[in-house]
Amino acid sequence: MSKFLKVFALFVLIMVPALAACGSEDTSSNGGDSxxxxxxxxxxxxxxxxxxxxxxxxxxxxxxxxxxxxxxxxxxxxxxxxxxxxxxxxxxxxxxxxxxxxxxxxxxxxxxxxxxxxxxxxxxxxxxxxxxxxxxxxVYRVAGDNYDMGVQGANYVVDKIGTEGEVVLLEVPSSGSVSELRKSGFLETIEEIAPDMNIHTYATQFTREDGLKDFADILTSLDKIDAVFSLDDETSIGVLQAISEAGRTDIQVVTGGGGMQEYFEMMPENEDIWIQSALYSPAMVKDAVDTAVKILKGESVEMETIIPTTVVDRDNYEEFLDSGSPY
The missing domain is CATH 3.40.50.2300 (Response regulator)
Structure with a gap:
């Protein structure tokens, strides 16, 4: 065999395994928003x-x-x-x-x-x-229970202040059925377990800025408030700021809703106010992913899965802390 052919044969023996290795390389990526x-x-x-x-x-x-x-x-x-x-x-x-x-x-x-x-x-x-x-x-659906959030809020308020008192209900009409269901759950439960409770209803928004502005006005119009039924953690942060700035010490309970990390961390810091969140947590989407897997495995799955409400306050907030969460 000529010197050229020997060199060429050696080149082929080296390159074939190398090319095979290149063909098996994983080219998947995990970049951008995908x-x-x-x-x-x-x-x-x-x-x-x-x-x-x-x-x-x-x-x-x-x-x-x-x-x-x-x-x-x-x-x-x-x-x-x-x-x-x-x-x-x-x-x-x-x-x-x-x-x-x-x-x-x-x-x-x-x-x-x-x-x-x-x-x-x-x-x-x-x-x-x-x-x-x-x-x-x-289409299958996984969601929280807006009505039950109101039920749990009513039970929480009565547990902390008793069956009589002055309670401010902060509804958010612009949120449609979300506000209506949470409000209905609260009012219907209060009517059942604490019919002598005085309810003062005001409209606001699901932002801390609106919670602060609107509740500052409410504080000037009501001399006595025992509890605040707020539908959202962001709103409640604004409410707590308004209470602090006004120097009010009569308010014993502020509820919320959603499951916000910043709000959780405020719970133990406010020893004079019971801060509560009725979870409508974004983490419920994990159940939606689990549901998809169960369907693909052929398991029996309800078309609609409604997740019961979990109440979070200073007694159990540490169980729900997640430093990586953007909310």
């Missing part, structure tokens, strides 16, 4: 759709959904997309269909998602909606 857990193999493929928000309750939905998907990495591969509007979410849903998703967990805050979600169902993909009700037959 996570892809890699080559699916026999794993279920689950897509997650959530709004693109960097802080607050809504942002924590994507955070907890991805956290649960990572915990289930031995069973599932996942992609997570966040969107700024219905058009972007629709495009991302189409991407998940092309990817071959077996199930999609969606938090469709935008109007107009019925048609693309129906398209996913028509492709044989299971869809689990978190929180939002959407009028498409065949």
């Amino acid at each position: 996570g892809d857990s890699g080559d699916s193999g026999d794993k279920y493929k689950i897509g997650i759709l959530a709004p693109a928000v960097t802080h607050g309750w809504v942002a924590a939905v994507a955070y907890h959904a991805e956290a649960r998907a990572k915990e289930l990495s031995e069973e599932i591969d996942y992609k997570i997309h966040t969107s700024s509007d219905a058009s972007e979410m629709t495009s991302q849903l189409d991407d998940l269909i092309t990817w071959g998703a077996d199930a999609i967990v969606a938090f469709p805050q935008w109007e107009g998602m019925e048609v693309p979600i129906q398209r996913a169902l028509d492709e044989g993909i299971e869809v689990v909606n978190f929180d939002i009700v959407i009028d498409v037959e065949g």
